[in-house]
Amino acid sequence: MAETAQMTEASGVANATDGSGPDGAVGPGPGPGPGVGVEVEGRHVTEPGLTYSRYLRVPELLALQTPSVAEDAEEALFIVTHQVQELWFARLLTELAQARDLMLAGRPRWARSRLGRCLVVDRTLVASLRPLGTLPPHAFHSFRGRLGTASGAQSAQYREIEALCGAPWFRVDRLPPGLTAAERNRLRRRQAEPSLWDAFLHLLRGAGLAVDTRAERAASLARLARGQAPAPEPGEPTEATGPSGAVDLAEVAEVAELLVQHDALWAEWRNAHVLLVERQIGRLPGSGGTSGVPHLRAMLDRRFFPELWEVGDPVTRADATAVG
Incomplete structure (x- = not known):
């Protein structure tokens, strides 16, 4: 990203999903605030008189908008x-990681619930950009120079979402300058983990569908779209089975x-x-050294899961061609 949401990716905040702090140390994140509660025999007991402001750390939060x-x-x-x-990037990372883990555990029904929440967060992210549409270009340029070299391309969490989804273009050795050592290490760890795409292939494999090559995946995804399930091995446990005992791929298809949504x-x-x-900087270059709008437009056609977008029922596709 660059410019208007350049700061979207430039906060450098600690990632709430892995508890890493500004120095890269991993551990539990901060609680509601000092003195909010105490530990009694291993239980967290809320302190009497706890207020909304103290629980949410509202004064500290508002102090960050200087x-x-x-x-x-x-x-x-x-x-x-x-x-x-x-903040929503951090929440999305947590939900996507949980959806991935549920898929790896062979629990597509529960993964669906997490992914459904992710879609709500996605929509919220889109909607929360709208206030910037009320910022006139001349107003933005009145403070743009104070951004210096800060760029949205430096958002570690945005990059982490790409890595977690298994974005084909994501590479740790191609990260932009401006990321801290702790952020780069976190992204390396994330890239080494199974991605959402890996977890989805695990579901397909568990349903008896071949996924080792692109051709096999294309055939398996076409079968999934048509609801054609292979017969399970005798005694093989599955989360969802049809009345005949055959694997019911409805959950996996959903x-x-x-994922496509x-x-x-x-x-x-x-x-x-x-x-x-484009409205705010026109043809000017981005503050992070990119070409600005052309750089961003080059990324519009990227997809996290391109193979899912290529899926289509061959019969339906043939009918569509005939009709066209």
């Missing part, structure tokens, strides 16, 4: 919008559909972002 020039309402809007994006909503976010950037 523009570089006091009382600059336009820059404050810019900062708030991007900080909100980073997971595939949710997540992909589509992420593409919608990219498109909304590039339109904001």
Whole structure:
């Protein structure tokens, strides 16, 4: 990303999904606040008199929205919008990782629930960009110079979402400058983990479908789209079976559909972002050294799960061709 949501990816906040702090140390994240509760025989007991503000750390939260020039309402809007994006990135990372783990455990029904929540977060991310549409270009340029070399391309969490989804283009050795050592290490760890795509292939494999080659995956995904399940091995445990005992691929097919919807909503976010950037900087280069809008437009056709987008029932496809 660049410019308008350049700060979307530039917060450098610690990742809430793995508990890593600013120094890269891994451990539990902070609780509601000092003095909020105490440990009694291994149980967390809420302190009497706990308030909404203390529980949510509202004063600390609001203190983070300090523009570089006091009382600059336009820059404050810019900062708030991007900080909100980073908070939702953190939540999305947690939900996507849990969906992945459920798929790896062979529990597509539960994975569907997590992925459904991810779609709500995706839509919220798109909607939360809209306030920036009220920021006139001249207002943005009044503080743009204060961004320096800060760029949305430096958002570790945005890159982490790409890695977790198994984005074909993601590579740790091609990260932009500006990331901290802790962020780069976190991204290396994330790339070494199974991705959402890996977990989905695990589901297909568990259902008896071949996934070792692209051709095998294409055939298996076509069977999945048509609901053609292979017969299970005698005594093989499955989460969902049809009345005849054959594997019921309906749950796996619904997971595939949710992955496509997540992909589509992420593409919608990219498109909304590039339109904001184009309105605010036109043909100017991005603050992080990119070409700006052309750089962002080159990424609009990217898909996390391209093989799912290539799936189509051959019969339906043939009918569509005939009709066309």
